[in-house]
Amino acid sequence: MEKTVRLNDGTEIPVIGLGLFRSDGENEAEQAIRYAYEAGYRLFDTASYYHNEEAVGRGLKMLGVPREELFVTTKIWTDEQRSGDIEGALDRSLRKLQLDYVDMYMIHWPVRECFDQVWEEMVRLQGTGKVKTIGVCNCSIAYLKKIMEISEVLPAVNQIECHPAYFERDTVAFCQENHIAVEAYAPLGRCKYLNHPVLVRLAEKYGKSEAQIMLRWEVQKGLIVIPKSTKQHRIEANADIFDFSLEQEDMEAVDGMNEFRRVIDLDPKTMDI
Numbered sequence: 262m263e264k265t266v267r268l269n270d271g272t273e274i275p276v277i278g279l280g281l282f283r284s285d286g287e288n289e290a291e292q293a294i295r296y297a298y299e300a301g302y303r304l305f306d307t308a309s310y311y312h313n314e315e316a317v318g319r320g321l322k323m324l325g326v327p328r329e330e331l332f333v334t335t336k337i338w339t340d341e342q343r344s345g346d347i348e349g350a351l352d353r354s355l356r357k358l359q360l361d362y363v364d365m366y367m368i369h370w371p372v373r374e375c376f377d378q379v380w381e382e383m384v385r386l387q388g389t390g391k392v393k394t395i396g397v398c399n400c401s402i403a404y405l406k407k408i409m410e411i412s413e414v415l416p417a418v419n420q421i422e423c424h425p426a427y428f429e430r431d432t433v434a435f436c437q438e439n440h441i442a443v444e445a446y447a448p449l450g451r452c453k454y455l456n457h458p459v460l461v462r463l464a465e466k467y468g469k470s471e472a473q474i475m476l477r478w479e480v481q482k483g484l485i486v487i488p489k490s491t492k493q494h495r496i497e498a499n500a501d502i503f504d505f506s507l508e509q510e511d512m513e514a515v516d517g518m519n520e521f522r523r524v525i526d527l528d529p530k531t532m533d534i
């Protein structure tokens with residue numbers, strides 16, 4: 262299996278990255294980035310909402326590696342979208358991250374009343390060189406269709422909650438049919454399902470951990486995954502999913518775990534935040 266995928270705008274993105282939400286203890290993001298880089302991660306996922314862009318910027322700088330080796334994502338929060346100053350929000354993030362550009366800038370949550378304008382501005386920003394790729398998060402099919410109506414440019418990525426206990430088949434299929442890559446957030450289901458009997462059985466069968474079974478199931482479905490950890494051994498283990506492959510019947514067994522139950526409190530279908 263390839264460790265990168267090519268997005269609809271030609272950019273290459275690693276299929277595994279480090280999630281950085283709640284990596285906000287002293288030195289936590291900096292250390293996690295170092296562990297992750299050493300374990301082979303090149304994709305780092307933050308957001309202005311995570312209030313750790315300065316720490317992430319420090320962590321990336323401390324790696325001392327060429328900028329082109331890294332794929333850095335950040336996101337614009339809802340109040341920044343409502344302010345109308347999208348470029349100002351991006352500039353603030355870039356300053357905190359100590360970067361000239363981000364590899365991917367994403368709408369963190371769609372805001373109904375200004376969604377069209379924000380998307381048009383994202384498209385404009387892609388032309389400035391401050392952003393390589395533009396994407397969205399938490400977008401339902403309806404929001405994606407809205408973009409198709411108003412813009413020639415589709416998001417390269419839709420980052421949505423995705424794990425065996427919550428898998429939106431229709432949204433994933435729609436994205437994949439339209440060449441929008443799906444990036445799974447909370448890919449470990451925030452560890453609420455690690456003792457599920459299906460995962461326990463498959464972990465035993467493949468000699469892998471339950472977390473690795475989940476992540477492997479996701480990448481075999483063509484998803485990009487961004488598990489979060491601040492612990493070195495977990496960061497390493499979460500990336501060690503490319504030396505085995507789940508058989509079809511085991512993929513289906515994990516499919517059967519879907520309870521359509523989110524682990525995050527907010528539901529983009531009903532929440533306008």
Ligand SMILES: NC(=O)c1ccc[n+]([C@@H]2O[C@H](COP(=O)([O-])OP(=O)(O)OC[C@H]3O[C@@H](n4cnc5c(N)ncnc54)[C@H](OP(=O)(O)O)[C@@H]3O)[C@@H](O)[C@H]2O)c1
Nearest residue numbers: 280281282306398446447448449450451472488489490491
């Ligand atoms: N766009 C959005 O709206 C959105 C929403 C949520 C998340 N995200 C992104 O997605 C990333 C991942 O999602 P998430 O952080 O919500 O949840 P997650 O990655 O599913 O789970 C993270 C939790 O699992 C633990 N963990 C990690 N690896 C483990 C392992 N191998 N075994 C046991 N426990 C393990 C972590 O603890 P330790 O740190 O102690 O290891 C942490 O408590 C975020 O960090 C963020 O970048 C985006």
